[in-house]
């Protein structure tokens with residue numbers, strides 16, 4: 001895990017900066033006025049984010065600014081203390097734990113900073129896990145999971161255990177798992193934070209490409225300016241507030 | 249979802265094999281021991297019911313029968329004798345016999361019949377006032393090998409009119425003739441006391457079983473928790489993860505329970521041969537009712553499942569916190585256990601017939617289960633103290649890790665602490681019992697028959713003459729009656745036989761034949777205490793190995809489980825340059841200090857509990873022997889845990905592939 005990270009080097013946050021890509025229709029996921037506290041410390045003050053179908057959004061900001069917390073609130077892992085999160089017109093933040101779990105299972109994919117694979121299962125089984133949780137039987141799930149492997153450069157690793165994978169491979173398995181249920185939105189929280197630059201680039205490219213290819217929207221936390229530039233737009237998080245970032 | 253748990257189990261490698269084996273083994277052992285204990289409870293209940301009619305209740309209406317009784321002895325085995333005389337022309341049949349003995353008729357149990365055939369007539373047969381007319385039905389016997397006789401007499405027989413001395417608690421030892429109009433169904437105090445003691449034993453035994461169950465359900469709690477957290481983050485519903493854990497444990501524990509029940513079937517014939525309260529068992533007595541067996545099996549599986557699921561709750565509620573370990577395990581004494589303790593004590597007070605056993609039970613439940621409730625809390629505070637006062641890095645690490653996860657440390661050392669509690673109890677109780685054994689030994693060469701104070705002089709001279717005539721060399725003396733009898737009414741005819749090995753029973757037969765056989769109340773006092781000691785040793789040696797095994801296994805498995813649970817920390821410490829030596833030393837301290845603290849408290853509590861059975865000087869060979877054994881066990885456990893953990897620690901803290 002990288003403790004310190006370079007601050008976003010270019011551009012000053014500006015409200016209302018024009019987006020690079022013209023978007024039509026209403027966003028799939030909307031968050032507004034998010035407030036999240038851990039005990040006495042308020043981590044998110046007034047965070048907001050709209051995600052349109054199929055777009056890629058980079059989230060940047062210094063370490064500890066609340067990026068992960070924002071992603072957790074958006075994906076229903078956490079509930080904000082105030083504000084709203086709406087997915088396709090349905091409030092996420094006020095839903096029961098069970099319904100939020102269902103959303104995570106069927107509509108969202110999540111790539112964590114750590115691979116978070118179950119060591120007991122093979123790579124293919126790990127990828128098949130969300131499908132099984134959603135009710136697909138084991139055989140079908142594994143077959144479908146295996147089809148994701150070639151595109152992610154994981155050919156031949158289906159039967160490997162996570163313990164026998166390199167960091168980059170494990171993270172790509174994590175990406176495959178996030179894509180397995182063909183989610184509408186994929187969240188990735190510093191997915192390459194634990195990888196060396198070269199591997200990280202490779203993994204990030206694969207993540208972007210496969211999300212775009214499947215028409216999934218992608219919200220990715222990154223410290224890498226180059227990655228951010230490849231996304232449709234960038235959102236900066238500073239002191240728990242979000243703002244669009246103008247590109248240089 | 250289907251088959252996922254199986255896949256997870258099969259994929260888990262060595263750790264998962266333990267994950268499979270332990271619930272199965274625990275289910276089997278718990279089932280076996282519980283069924284044996286239930287059988288003991290039921291068997292003693294049945295014994296009490298079958299013998300209830302022997303201690304008569306005075307007639308409320310018109311009396312039909314005169315009933316008296318006493319305990320005779322052959323060597324050091326009692327013969328229960330019930331004497332009956334009809335007061336009406338058509339007396340009621342003796343239960344299960346379909347008949348009433350005529351005057352001079354003797355009915356005997358099968359064991360007594362064969363013993364009468366075996367022994368020379370002047371040892372046994374001549375004591376009976378008539379011919380053996382029938383064999384007594386098994387439904388009237390306490391145990392299959394019981395020596396039991398029913399003697400028919402005339403209502404004006406002196407034996408049926410004279411008042412007899414009574415025993416202080418063992419009624420059957422000497423029953424004065426009572427006019428009755430029904431057969432009593434109230435069990436005798438001696439029988440119910442035994443049943444109560446068996447319940448006490450059950451509670452003592454349940455302690456290590458609970459430890460074993462907890463270990464089985466929670467052995468890989470950290471692993472399962474981690475897995476649950478991941479599944480929850482991926483969107484698994486609460487029901488899905490709960491079902492996963494429940495199915496897994498239901499199948500494993502279910503297999504264990506089946507195994508245990510099968511083992512019980514196999515061992516039952518052996519168990520019937522275990523002599524308790526001086527007799528072996530009818531198999532039907534020891535085999536619990538099928539429904540009860542089923543209920544026990546279901547309860548064991550349910551408890552193991554609940555244990556496992558409750559361990560998963562934090563991961564279900566806060567998967568993220570579990571994953572990142574941001575949530576601290578809070579540790580308070582488990583106050584709900586007070587309710588349980590209070591319920592157990594109340595139930596026992598309601599059921600129990602003997603105040604001494606009730607007090608012992610209360611002390612055991614409060615101390616033993618109390619220990620179980622406050623154990624983790626004690627370890628938490630020990631860890632805090634240790635971390636705050638530590639000067640070396642290993643001391644600091646050990647302290648922090650103890651206070652960070654006291655529950656897993658408790659699971660490792662708790663089994664040993666409970667073994668300590670039981671050993672303390674047995675050590676003190678055993679010493680009390682052995683004190684009685686000495687008194688018993690001193691009295692085995694003398695017949696102490698209690699007769700009336702008025703008749704003692706005649707009795708003494710007649711006895712001397714009769715013994716002389718029969719050619720039994722013996723000395724006859726008149727001594728004071730047992731302490732609970734009034735010396736104005738009663739006296740003891742003490743017959744010391746020159747060659748007790750050969751002549752003891754001849755002397756008894758001579759006294760009986762000459763109508764001088766007062767009840768041997770001292771023997772009826774001493775022998776049951778001896779049995780209690782023997783049974784205590786039998787049961788103690790049944791429980792203690794279980795407790796010791798659980799303690800040892802808990803220590804080794806618990807230590808390994810702790811290392812596996814803290815693999816990230818250890819890996820981190822290693823990467824940060826902490827030498828293996830320091831990690832090992834910290835690990836050793838984590839085991840040793842709580843063992844010493846909780847073990848000390850547990851032994852003290854056990855000794856306190858044991859002394860409720862009889863006060864003793866604790867500096868005696870028996871107590872010290874048991875405690876030395878315990879110390880050796882603890883040392884062996886700590887050493888074994890140290891050995892077992894070494895390679896795991898090395899692997900976990902160095903091998904990056906071990907991370908998840």
Ligand SMILES: Nc1ncnc2c1ncn2[C@@H]1O[C@H](COP(=O)(O)OP(=O)(O)O)[C@@H](O)[C@H]1O
Pocket residue numbers: 038039043061062063064065066067068069070574
């Ligand atoms: N469980 C928690 N309890 C208390 N504080 C937390 C917790 N999780 C995160 N924080 C704090 O919240 C702030 C934001 O955390 P996070 O969202 O992880 O930041 P980022 O991902 O931008 O680095 C940090 O200062 C962190 O210390």
Ligand SMILES: [Mg+2]
Pocket residue numbers: 067068069189190
């Ligand atoms: Mg973060």
